[in-house]
Amino acid sequence: MKTLFIDCNHQLAPIFARVHGPDDPPIAVNAAPFTSADLPHLLAGCAVCIDDHSYLPTEQIAACTDLRHVVFLGTGASSYMDISALEALGVTVHTIRGYANTAVAEHTIALMVACARDVARMDRAIRAGIWRPLEGMQLEGKVLGVVGLGGIGREVARLGAGLGMRVVAWNRTPRPDAGVPEVDLDTLLSTADVVSLNLGLNDDTRGMIGAEKLARMKDGALLINTARAALVDEAALIAELTHGRIRAALDVFHAEPLRADHPLARLEGVTLTAHAAFRTPEASEELLRRAIDIVRTISAAPAR
Incomplete structure (x- = not known):
């Protein structure tokens, strides 16, 4: 064979x-x-x-x-x-x-910190000869909303708690053994300072984070996606990011590799990595x- x-x-x-x-x-x-x-x-x-x-x-x-x-x-x-x-x-x-539960969870936290503190934006500016210190979000005491409590989601929750964040979660079926307070998805989106997507992709989850769900997110909140790009309506996400109301850190995209002229690659409030969370x-x-x-x-x- x-x-x-x-x-x-x-x-x-x-x-x-x-x-x-x-x-x-x-x-x-x-x-x-x-x-x-x-x-x-x-x-x-x-x-x-x-x-x-x-x-x-x-x-x-x-x-x-x-x-x-x-x-x-x-x-x-x-x-x-x-x-x-x-x-x-x-x-x-x-x-x-x-x-790769540990690898993906650690990358999720790395993206969260980089996005919260505008690490990539300042790195690009310094390389271009621009010295512009930016004020970032302090994560201790903030609410981390974990969407999906599989192996990766649980590890993200553990690491987030280790940073002093208050962790809440949503899962399609209750997971009381996860040891994380569970709330409904709308409550999570409206209260979390950071939303981490850690769901698998199937017919039920495809496009589940659309314009209505994104609109529920707090002003200034961060969306971290190391799971599947198709969980999110890309056009709706670009619209929210263009307005600057929320920021995002993404490791997955609807078409890979991401083109240099793609709108996501041109937005300042987005931190990007090349589908490398598990590597x-x-x-x-x-x-x-x-x-x-x-x-x-x-x-x-x-x-x-």
Whole structure:
């Protein structure tokens, strides 16, 4: 059963080489750039594809007649492919959860602090020869609203509490075991000084933070998104940010990589990172090890 890691970048390559052992199933590695149109040729003869964060359009995968499994490196496969459509083609999509709770939560806190203290804006100004100290938000005593109490959300809540913030949370189903006061979403949005999105993306959560929800946020509040861009109505968010009523720190975007001329890249009150919240050597090692184990399980399964 031929397996191809289609988009092994320069950061993952040495980690994959270290993690992939002689007793593991053989996995070919592609490090060369490609477009969606190249997928049928690239995946010819492959039953299994390991995908970091490359888009897999349904019409192209339909032409990959040997493909039966996609192992997506993370939880957000639905942002890069139509899972139901692929399954209708006989392609099973496997995702990996819980490998980077600490990494993503720490990045969330890093974005929160950077946005609250205008770190990126002052960095850009100094590099341009402008010395302009900016007054920021002190986080101690402020309200942190955590939207989603999975593994990442709980870790964000713990770290936020460690900064002296008062943490409240909303989850689609009550999570009394999380040890965090839970409130309804509208209350969270209207009272939080910082709103952290830590939800998975599905039909129920797609676009759930729209114009009406954004309008409920306090003046001067911060929106942090290290989860999925499609949780938020992008046009409504840009409108709020353009008015300067709220600020945002974003690690995920509706189309990646984000274009330099995109409105979000031109707004002063936005701190941006390149979908990197989960990228630490520790998290990547566990992620790749678990991906290889999924390939092992697939390889050992009886042929259908």
